[in-house]
Amino acid sequence: MSETTIASGVTLPDETKPWIVSVTDLIDAPGASEELEVTWPAPAELAVPLLGVEQGSPMQVDIRLDSVHEGILVSGTVTGTLTGQCSRCLDSITETTTVDIQELFQFEYDPTLEDDEQHMVEHGFVNIEPVMRDALVTSLPFQPRCSPECEGLCDQCGIRLADAGPEHYHEQLDPRWAALANFASENASDETSSDNS
Numbered sequence: 446m447s448e449t450t451i452a453s454g455v456t457l458p459d460e461t462k463p464w465i466v467s468v469t470d471l472i473d474a475p476g477a478s479e480e481l482e483v484t485w486p487a488p489a490e491l492a493v494p495l496l497g498v499e500q501g502s503p504m505q506v507d508i509r510l511d512s513v514h515e516g517i518l519v520s521g522t523v524t525g526t527l528t529g530q531c532s533r534c535l536d537s538i539t540e541t542t543t544v545d546i547q548e549l550f551q552f553e554y555d556p557t558l559e560d561d562e563q564h565m566v567e568h569g570f571v572n573i574e575p576v577m578r579d580a581l582v583t584s585l586p587f588q589p590r591c592s593p594e595c596e597g598l599c600d601q602c603g604i605r606l607a608d609a610g611p612e613h614y615h616e617q618l619d620p621r622w623a624a625l626a627n628f629a630s631e632n633a634s635d636e637t638s639s640d641n642s
């Protein structure tokens with residue numbers, strides 16, 4: 446028997462799409478559960494400005510679906526590869542991230558909740574993508590760093606300080622002395638300096 450047989454005129458979620466899971470075996474079966482270990486391609490725009498998961502890159506999904514009276518409880522982890530740019534030194538970043546997801550997909554619409562606070566079991570399917578997206582995107586730092594100690598770039602010459610080494614240094618004048626030095630050099634063209642012993 447096909448799981449997708451349903452009254453005509455109903456648009457079914459595309460079961461062949463990743464992130465959409467059939468839960469027909471779990472409906473009306475409180476206590477039943479299924480485990481899912483799959484690799485799915487990352488959806489588009491799973492990112493903040495400087496960091497994200499490249500579209501189509503593999504994401505390891507390790508979740509459990511539990512049938513409860515109100516719906517299907519989905520919990521587990523999703524792991525993917527983040528790529529991006531350090532906000533301090535602009536070096537590229539590649540790191541693995543794992544986010545926890547836990548969401549109840551309800552059988553019945555709950556009018557006491559906001560629409561964006563509830564996920565539904567629709568025509569026997571749950572869509573994991575928005576849940577994973579919420580968990581992952583909110584975990585991303587807006588100012589990612591290549592390492593926690595990244596010191597960024599030299600504000601004088603722009604070299605990456607981690608490459609420049611601790612002895613990297615520029616002779617710097619206090620801005621007040623710099624103003625005075627300018628003043629002195631301007632005057633030096635008019636007068637001969639007398640205290641240049």
Ligand SMILES: [Zn+2]
Nearest residue numbers: 531534591595
């Ligand atoms: Zn950096």
Ligand SMILES: [Zn+2]
Nearest residue numbers: 599601602603
């Ligand atoms: Zn420098």
